[in-house]
Amino acid sequence: MKFFVPASISAMLAVAGLAAATAAPAAGADASLLTDAQKLFRPLPASPSGANEQAELGRRLFFENRVSADGNVSCSHCHLPELQGADGLPKSFGVFGKINPRNAPTIFNAALQFKAHWRGDRETIEEQAEKSPTGAVSFGNPDFAAVIAKLRSIPGYPGLFAKAFPGEADPVTQKNWGRAIGAFERTLPRPTRFDAFLKGDEKALSPAEQAGLRKFIAVGCAGCHDGVGLGGASFAKFGVVSDYWKETGVAEPDKGRADVTKNDADLYVFKVPSLRNVAKTAPYFHDGSVAELPRAVRVMGKTQLGVDLADKDVESIVAFLGALTQPVPADYSAPAPFPDAAAHK
Ligand code: HEC
Ligand code: HEC
Structure with a gap:
């Protein structure tokens, strides 16, 4: 009893985000971390197979440039394989170099979320994909009829649409168009080391990452950043x-x-953005105003929780966030160009 009662109370406090910053036990000695984490987060469900x-x-x-107004923009123009499905820029630019008002999130986790876009102005990833080609600063087409005309004129596409539908x-x-791209996006999530941990493999996270997870829970980050993503x-006020x-520092x-x-x-x-892959998707926030993850964590402590996180706590949380990086799926890459039209009969 002596051992169990205090341990479970401290676990409850921690889950409620109430434990004092100093209450986190040393890494390795935190027996309740896995069970606390399993109450707040869920491992990734299996993705549909890509085939x-x-x-x-x-x-x-997704990798097709020819349907944009200037012939240079595809979805992958702003959601790049080498940048973990994001673009590394504070704000994206699309056709004719036009700047988008917001930062491009990674699309790896988009299928897991309740709505799309920073402001949740798209209900599903399919709706997002349907609207992108007529966005003035993304593909720049005047209407979807222009997109369809281009797709019909490229040998190969009519046959592939007929096969898919x-x-x-x-x-x-x-x-x-929306259904096909959505189906592709739904194949992209991959489990991370944190998923292995949640499924019971405690060694999947290093002691430093486990300490960071404990801190993440204890200071209250999981009050918003919880669940599978x-x-x-959910939505929350930034500030x-x-x-x-x-x-x-934005004007x-x-x-x-x-x-x-x-x-x-x-x-x-x-x-509230998903933090999966966050270590690889700088710069941060809807406006890309913060270049580095430690600073983003510090801003969160201040604006969302009213705490000035100590350097070592920021470092610790950042170590944990590094365990949320998934591998880049092998087929998240441009497919081989169409063979000539005859091969597509
Ligand atoms: C010009 C750059 C650009 C292009 C091209 C582009 N995107 Fe995006 N994407 C963005 C930006 C910027 C956002 C965030 C917009 C917002 O929240 O207002 C975004 C958001 C998204 C989201 C929501 C992610 C989330 O976490 O909410 C998805 C899904 C997505 N894009 C998929 C696509 C698809 C599919 C295409 C091609 C049909 C595409 N994008 C083309 C820049 C781009
Ligand atoms: C009250 C809810 C809430 C809490 C608590 C919270 N966040 Fe956030 N977090 C948000 C929202 C909302 C955003 C999006 C802000 C924006 O508009 O850019 C965000 C954004 C972030 C980002 C940037 C993600 C990206 O892709 O740009 C990081 C990193 C982050 N939070 C980490 C944390 C950490 C670490 C904590 C604890 C110290 C925390 N958050 C606490 C709501 C919250």
């Missing part, structure tokens, strides 16, 4: 305790979801 006609078509469309008289449609399942722009704050809903209650509200 289906819709996902194969979606992959090809059998039985449809006219399968080259906006809906099927460590985020991606619960103090104005975010004072911490990040003109983005009003966030309020611009979408026209409701003042949503001022400076953004989707």
Whole structure:
């Protein structure tokens, strides 16, 4: 009893985000860490296998430049394999070098989330994909008919759409463009070392990473960044305790979801982003205003929780976040160019 009672109380406090920063036991001695973590987070479910006609078509469309207004932009222009599905820029640029108002998140975790985009203005990844080709600063097409005309003119596509959507008289449609790309995106999540840990392999995280996980829970980060995505399942104000722009130094704050809903209650509200792959997707926040992860963690402590995290705590949390990196899927790459049209009969 003597051993169990205090341990379980401290676990409960920690799960509730109430444990004092000093209450975290030394790494290696934290027997309740796995059970605490299993209450807050969930391992990745199995991804659908990549081998289906819709996902194969979606992959090809994802890497296709020829449907953009200037012939240079595909989805992969801003969601690059070598940059973990993001683009490494504070703000993306699309057709004719036009700047997007926000930072490009990785798409690796998009399928796991409750809505798409920083402000949640797309309900699903399929809707996101359907609308992207007519975005003025992404693909720049005047309407979707222009996209369909280009797809029909490229030998190979009509046949692949027909194979992916059998039985449809006219399968080259906006809906099927969205469905195919969505099917591809749904194949992209891969388990990380943190998933192995959550499934019971405690050695999958180093002692330093385990200490960081304990800190992440104890200071309250998991109050928002929880579940399978460590985020991606709710909205929250950026700046619960103090104005975010004072911490990040931006001159003109983005009003966030309020611009979408026209409701003042949503001022400076953004989707809580998934932290999967976060160590590889700098710069940070909706505006890419923070270049480095330790600083982003510090800003979070200040704006969301009202705490000034000590250097060693920031370092520790950053070590844990490094365990959320997944491998880049082998088929997240441009497929071989179309063989000549004859081969596609
Ligand atoms: C010009 C650069 C650019 C191009 C091209 C582009 N994206 Fe994005 N993508 C972004 C930016 C920037 C955001 C964030 C937009 C926002 O939140 O307002 C984003 C967001 C997303 C999201 C939501 C991610 C999340 O976590 O909320 C998905 C999914 C996505 N893009 C997929 C695609 C697909 C599929 C295509 C091609 C059809 C595409 N993107 C083309 C820059 C781009
Ligand atoms: C009250 C909810 C809340 C809490 C608590 C919280 N966050 Fe966040 N976090 C958010 C929101 C909302 C954003 C998106 C901010 C924006 O608009 O860019 C975010 C963004 C981030 C980002 C940037 C991700 C990216 O891809 O750019 C990191 C890193 C992060 N949080 C880590 C943490 C850590 C570490 C803690 C604990 C110290 C924490 N958060 C606590 C809500 C929260």
